[in-house]
Amino acid sequence: MKKLRILLPLFGVLLLAAACNRDADFNYYYYEPEDYALISQYLNLPDRPDNYQSELPKHLSAMGLATRPVDQDKAILGRVLFYDKHLSKDGTVSCASCHRQELAFADDKQVSTGVFNRAGDRNSIALGSVLSFSAYYGTDLFGSSGIPFFWDNRANTASDQNISSMTNPKEMDMTHADIVTAVQTQPYYEPLFRMAFGNGQITSERVSEAIAEFVNAIGSFNSKFDHEAEKSLGYNVYSNLEFNSFSGFTDAENRGKLIYLNNCASCHSPTQGRPPKIKANNGLDAATVDVGVGGITNSSYDMAMFKVPLLRNIALTAPYMHDGRFATLEEVVEHYSSGVQAHQNLSPELLVNGTPRNLNLSAQEKSDLIAFLHTLTDEQLKTDQRYSDPFK
């Protein structure tokens, strides 16, 4: 018995020592092996799913902007659908035809071309920053304070938007039934739908929901401007942006920033987070050429009003404006400097005493402003694998 008395604690110590340190052996999996083999015949999808949940940089989150939770399974499916040409009448066009990653998801045509080379009506819109404003979307709670889609604000959600693109005769020209058939005939979709929705059933609503999830997840926050704005963040974001020179900016970029904040930010957003104005007329024409938002609301106050686009990646998305009339940023700046037209709905930001307010910028100021606009480019977005073409 005495021996046991000593042995017991000894045994305890041994027990402790015996369970020697082992590394955790964690095995993460996503696709079933046979699903992955099938998918991999057609697609380059990583076996570990991409994370589509982005975080906003601090200068945006400090403004109260927040991202909504992304369903990554749906976003993965949405990415494939976004790049799939089977979703068009003649099999030549996908969303990505007019929204090209290397151009921040815009295209380089004055007006986009759709199936059978049909010319569209308007210039493609860059999708590089949907995330920062779509966060408000998809909820009725926000009603009109959300940012709608399209130049004429005609789509309220990314899902309304993409159904409209798929069925537009000048874009992909499909019916809902066409969409379902096109998707059903591709073998890689069954497993992807199963991952995203719990079963492999394919409906046009699900197609739309998945594409919307992907589009809503596209975020582009790695521009020089973002890095500097985040660094200089203080208590009051607005005044810090304005009064602090960014240490990583050149003098020209800092001067351009001031011109931008004083003349453009009231419409296009000082933080590049969410346009403060949903629609505006920026004096492109004196008479109404394209009715814009007015065509949707039928209000005379909305004639020739257009969505105020965010200017993220603006250097990549030429040509400019809803009709792609300006080929370069120089032309755009010249417009605000000397070409603002007295349309009846010209927005107050561009008016002084009832007449168009031309900025009359010097050559130096113009090039400073353009230098600043170039700081809004996010080079990483162009090659971000999560948003790239998955087809082999």
Place this chain on the structure above:
Amino acid sequence: MPVSLHFCVVKNEIMIRTVYYLLCAGVLLFSTACTHYYYAPNTLQTPFLQKRGDMRVSAGYIAGDEFQGLELHAVLSPVRYGAVMVNYLDVRNSGNNFSSNNDWGKGQLIEIGLGGYYPATDKLSLSLFAGWGGGSVLNAYDQDARADLRFQRRFLQPGLAVQGRWVRFGAALRLNQLQYVRGDINYAIGEPHITTITRIEQQSPHFVPESAFTLGVGTRPFWVNMTLNTNHKADRTDLGFAEATFGIALFCELDYFWREQTSGAASKSE
């Protein structure tokens, strides 16, 4: 919804912030499914051991934030000043109204401890145990995606117990080395769970200090013990470790029954 009407006219981001926070609060309330835990402290035994042959068992209910379960404890002193303890725990997520049926979790643990005790007075007993055990935590999320983790735990547990005629009191500290040894994780569980689990994997083994206070009422040989167990690991929430558990157990001094007949003999052998 009056809030959204009021904010129709909001033009700038600062004012939007308020309404967004309101929405976030709403989303938190309504969309969070049950919390998923990857570790929870089981109840610490604070046995009042006095002499060789002492044997106690207990069966009880344990609960934490959104989970609950069953516990079985036993401790035996085969030699004077020496003791063996065994603990078993089985908990399940109690879920909440908003979570789907696919969303649940459960955990199990079994462990053995060896140690010494010292009956300082006839009312106070000090003890020190070293133990080893293991268990599993299985969590299921939406779409039937699962994360199955296995862990081993070693611990050192100093404690004390005071026992009077009607009440008993115990306190103990448990210093754990918690090591995750295996995991099978479906990526489809999504974020933030993947991040939490990768953190658990990378930081394993974890040092987890815990404490417990027990209050028991009853009289020999039956007691009802209530124990509050607290996890003191600083980053416990980042790791999905439960903060505290509360146990209530029926506790029985088994030795009492055979001591009735052989009380003299048992103490003489020492």
